[in-house]
Amino acid sequence: MNRERMEYFRKLLLLEKRELLNQMKRNNRFGLNNPEQDHELSSLDNHPADTATELFEREKDLALFYQAESYLDEIDLALSRIEQGIYGLCEECGRPISEERLEVIPTARFCLEHQREVRDEVPKGRPIEEEALDPPYGTKEKVRREQAGTDDEDIWQMVEHFGTSDTPLTYGRGIEEYQDMVVENDEPVGYVDETEGFLVTDLYGRERGFVRNRAYEEYMDQP
Numbered sequence: 469m470n471r472e473r474m475e476y477f478r479k480l481l482l483l484e485k486r487e488l489l490n491q492m493k494r495n496n497r498f499g500l501n502n503p504e505q506d507h508e509l510s511s512l513d514n515h516p517a518d519t520a521t522e523l524f525e526r527e528k529d530l531a532l533f534y535q536a537e538s539y540l541d542e543i544d545l546a547l548s549r550i551e552q553g554i555y556g557l558c559e560e561c562g563r564p565i566s567e568e569r570l571e572v573i574p575t576a577r578f579c580l581e582h583q584r585e586v587r588d589e590v591p592k593g594r595p596i597e598e599e600a601l602d603p604p605y606g607t608k609e610k611v612r613r614e615q616a617g618t619d620d621e622d623i624w625q626m627v628e629h630f631g632t633s634d635t636p637l638t639y640g641r642g643i644e645e646y647q648d649m650v651v652e653n654d655e656p657v658g659y660v661d662e663t664e665g666f667l668v669t670d671l672y673g674r675e676r677g678f679v680r681n682r683a684y685e686e687y688m689d690q691p
């Protein structure tokens with residue numbers, strides 16, 4: 469990049485910096501210098517919602533402030549690279565960043581190709597142990613789901629009966645009762661096959677008869 473172009477970008481960056489600083493000053497560092505936003509005499513009042521609003525405003529101000537501050541750092545970095553005469557060169561491969569790109573992002577530190585790499589460095593994968601876990605906790609392929617033993621779904625069903633924070637509204641229309649919301653709520657608890665609920669077996673698993681309990685009544689009542 470020649471001197472002239474370098475000077476052009478220096479002015480562009482200085483302009484950007486001045487605007488940003490003015491903007492920060494104008495709204496009082498995004499409101500962070502205001503003791504309070506909602507003009508109440510004290511934040512210790514009887515309105516927890518006000519406190520929440522105040523907190524939200526603060527967090528927003530803080531986020532905007534940090535964003536502006538880190539942009540300011542980027543501008544300063546670009547300016548120092550101009551001083552060193554290395555502005556506009558990709559920090560990864562050293563090749564010139566296209567001037568079109570610099571027009572749009574004068575603080576760009578990487579060429580398009582390497583910017584993509586930097587961005588992709590952000591870990592977006594799932595924890596590795598999930599590969600070994602069965603769904604729904606892991607990504608391991610669903611194998612033999614219909615096993616008779618106690619699985620995670622059974623465990624969920626057991627604890628779900630004690631109640632969740634779900635309401636019938638969570639599921640939209642078609643739910644008449646709270647009981648309808650639980651997973652397979654008509655499934656027997658404690659046994660798999662319906663007849664197991666009332667068949668009596670001996671120590672060796674041989675069927676020895678049955679008892680007339682609720683499971684038996686329900687089984688007989690079926691159409």
Ligand SMILES: [Zn+2]
Binds near residue numbers: 560578
């Ligand atoms: Zn590069």
